[in-house]
Amino acid sequence: MAAPGDSWATWLAGRSSEHRARGLWRTRRSRVPGAVLDFAGNDYLGLAGDPRLAEAQAEGARHYGAGGRASHLVSGHLAVHEALEHRLATLTGRPAALLFSTGYMANLGTLQALCDSDTRVFQDRLNHASLIDGARLAGARSRRFHHGDLGDLERLLARAADDGRRLVVSDGVFSMDGDVADIAGLAATSTRHGAWLMVDDAHGLGVLGEAGDGCVGRAHGIERVPVLVGTLGKALGSAGAFVTGSQALIDHLIQFARPYIYTTAQPPGVAATTLKALELLEAEPERRDRLHTRIRRFRKEAATLGLPLAASSTPIQPLVLGDSQRVMCWAAWLAERGMAVGAIREPTVPRGQARLRITLSAAHTDADLDALLEVLADCSTRDAIAEGEAIS
Numbered sequence: 001m002a003a004p005g006d007s008w009a010t011w012l013a014g015r016s017s018e019h020r021a022r023g024l025w026r027t028r029r030s031r032v033p034g035a036v037l038d039f040a041g042n043d044y045l046g047l048a049g050d051p052r053l054a055e056a057q058a059e060g061a062r063h064y065g066a067g068g069r070a071s072h073l074v075s076g077h078l079a080v081h082e083a084l085e086h087r088l089a090t091l092t093g094r095p096a097a098l099l100f101s102t103g104y105m106a107n108l109g110t111l112q113a114l115c116d117s118d119t120r121v122f123q124d125r126l127n128h129a130s131l132i133d134g135a136r137l138a139g140a141r142s143r144r145f146h147h148g149d150l151g152d153l154e155r156l157l158a159r160a161a162d163d164g165r166r167l168v169v170s171d172g173v174f175s176m177d178g179d180v181a182d183i184a185g186l187a188a189t190s191t192r193h194g195a196w197l198m199v200d201d202a203h204g205l206g207v208l209g210e211a212g213d214g215c216v217g218r219a220h221g222i223e224r225v226p227v228l229v230g231t232l233g234k235a236l237g238s239a240g241a242f243v244t245g246s247q248a249l250i251d252h253l254i255q256f257a258r259p260y261i262y263t264t265a266q267p268p269g270v271a272a273t274t275l276k277a278l279e280l281l282e283a284e285p286e287r288r289d290r291l292h293t294r295i296r297r298f299r300k301e302a303a304t305l306g307l308p309l310a311a312s313s314t315p316i317q318p319l320v321l322g323d324s325q326r327v328m329c330w331a332a333w334l335a336e337r338g339m340a341v342g343a344i345r346e347p348t349v350p351r352g353q354a355r356l357r358i359t360l361s362a363a364h365t366d367a368d369l370d371a372l373l374e375v376l377a378d379c380s381t382r383d384a385i386a387e388g389e390a391i392s
């Protein structure tokens with residue numbers, strides 16, 4: 001007779017070997033900051049390692065205590081959280097904001113609280129997993145439109161029965177492609193069909209917009225984008241996320257967003273870190289300028305080398321190689337030379353579109369970029385040789 005639990009062991013082994021056989025097995029490598037040249041992270045402004053943020057975190061912990069203690073609705077909501085929410089609402093030009101522990105939870109919580117089986121949700125095909133999962137959690141009726149295709153969205157909205165609330169959902173900057181959504185077009189289409197628009201600007205906040213307020217921010221007010229999400233663990237170098245919009249929206253989320261209600265408040269030192277990052281975002285606009293100069297230079301020189309970069313003007317610069325094994329080879333060659341890049345495969349991106357996700361930061365120097373371009377040129381040569389050997 002099989003021992004209890006044997007079927008679980010068999011199932012685990014089967015899933016693992018199937019995943020390995022498809023070249024999709026993922027591994028973690030523990031890293032020491034600074035040991036490799038990092039072109040994989042989301043620290044676009046180079047704030048994550050800034051000693052002023054570390055000091056703000058320590059000071060926040062000394063003042064308020066290190067732990068979150070309780071959920072916001074019990075006794076975990078502190079003055080520092082409140083101050084941060086006000087600051088985030090001001091940055092994005094909206095009346096109110098609500099802090100979440102992570103971007104994943106902000107998206108889950110917002111969609112779960114706004115949607116139910118009477119809601120029709122229309123999502124860009126390349127939206128982040130947390131947006132897709134949030135609509136599933138809510139039991140909403142979801143449709144996905146072709147990436148960035150307003151005509152397809154229009155068609156889906158026009159065909160859908162007009163029998164309840166409608167929500168159009170899009171990333172602001174697409175996390176694996178780096179392109180920016182047409183916010184004005186999405187807003188106009190949504191309004192025409194009586195839908196609200198929700199944008200997750202995780203990768204635009206801090207990087208785009210006049211004041212680093214993102215691709216939505218103050219340029220597209222609450223009447224165009226009633227639900228705006230931003231994350232704090234990317235360009236702002238801290239952690240957490242927020243939703244911003246009308247006071248009525250925020251009040252609703254406080255009452256009904258389960259990933260907000262049933263979790264411990266963010267540690268106050270983290271909120272203090274983010275406040276410091278926002279201060280630096282305003283005081284040091286040259287970080288954004290430096291970043292955009294690096295992006296332009298990288299694209300120009302990569303084009304000269306004939307590297308197949310996707311069209312992107314943001315710090316996310318995907319080099320689409322197609323095949324998962326090929327992406328893993330390039331990532332390994334880069335690692336041999338002390339460089340980390342993201343090796344992105346399905347299911348994160350569609351099959352056949354595996355890519356190196358190269359990310360740039362204001363913290364990179366010109367010499368760092370020179371080194372990256374040199375190694376990418378080498379990878380391209382090695383790849384051509386390997387391909388030639390495979391054919392002959």
Ligand SMILES: Cc1ncc(COP(=O)(O)O)c(C=O)c1O
Nearest residue numbers: 102103104128175200202231233
């Ligand atoms: C578009 C987008 N939304 C949300 C998230 C989740 O944010 P967090 O890492 O804070 O959970 C990410 C991060 O990976 C993202 O890329």
